Amino acid sequence: MKSLPKPLLYVLVAIVAAAAGYWTSRGGGGVYLMPRLDSKAAAEGDTNAVAPEAGLQVHALRLPDANGQFHDLKTLKGKIAVVNFWATWCPPCRREIPEFVETYEQFKDQNVAFVGLSLDMPDKVADFRDEYRVNYPLLIAPPEILQLAARLGNPSQALPFTVILDGEGMIREIRLGTLSKAELEGKIRALML
Known part of the structure; x- marks a missing residue:
């Protein structure tokens, strides 16, 4: 399978980020996830x-x-x-x-x-x-x-x-x-x- 050209990949990432920002700002989410420096997924704790x-x-x-x-x-x-x-x-x-x-x-x-x-x-x-x-x-x-x-x-x-x-x-x-x-x-x- 061929990978996407970098410019198209950048556009897709920007669209996803914009949609997430819009969803969060409209009340769709009550949590803003911080960027993680490690590769582990941010897990909800007990x-x-x-x-x-x-x-x-x-x-x-x-x-x-x-x-x-x-x-x-x-x-x-x-x-x-x-x-x-x-x-x-x-x-x-x-x-x-x-x-x-x-x-x-x-x-x-x-x-x-x-x-x-x-x-x-x-x-x-x-x-x-x-x-x-x-x-x-x-x-x-x-x-x-x-x-x-x-x-x-x-x-x-x-x-x-x-x-x-x-x-x-x-x-x-x-x-x-x-x-x-x-x-x-x-x-x-x-x-x-």
């Missing part, structure tokens, strides 16, 4: 198999925001913490964050913290923060943050990925894909009991 104490790794982080100011996530201790792994170029992330903003506004005075760990350039995060009026810290994470996401129950390293920690830093909820405002509110309220 989030129930993650040890709750793995969440303590989040408290060990110290990351800058878009303005270069560093934030120690050990300040999350004692609070219910919603930790969202996201990027400005991720369509499901862009749909989810406005509801996170509303939810944080509702719970910010009730010992609840939100933090976004972005896989992006500071200027893009700053523009996004300003455009969407994000009212919680959006921190700039190095590419290695995906390894942490994998240890927290996201072996496929897809976005968005949200981890909800209790006041002790224990993982109480893991969500790969989008999390609606109603779901998020329910999960936070359950931890407040």
Whole structure:
């Protein structure tokens, strides 16, 4: 069998990529798969198999925001913490964050913290923060943050990925894909009991 000429192959790849992007941006998918550097397929992990104490790794982080100011996530201790792994170029992330903003506004005075760990350039995060009026810290994470996401129950390293920690830093909820405002509110309220 004869292989396709390279220009035709490039066109086919572009069409598939455009269709996938369109499908994702139209709500057809709640997960944006990150490109993998290895040859293994990105597998969905059993989030129930993650040890709750793995969440303590989040408290060990110290990351800058878009303005270069560093934030120690050990300040999350004692609070219910919603930790969202996201990027400005991720369509499901862009749909989810406005509801996170509303939810944080509702719970910010009730010992609840939100933090976004972005896989992006500071200027893009700053523009996004300003455009969407994000009212919680959006921190700039190095590419290695995906390894942490994998240890927290996201072996496929897809976005968005949200981890909800209790006041002790224990993982109480893991969500790969989008999390609606109603779901998020329910999960936070359950931890407040």
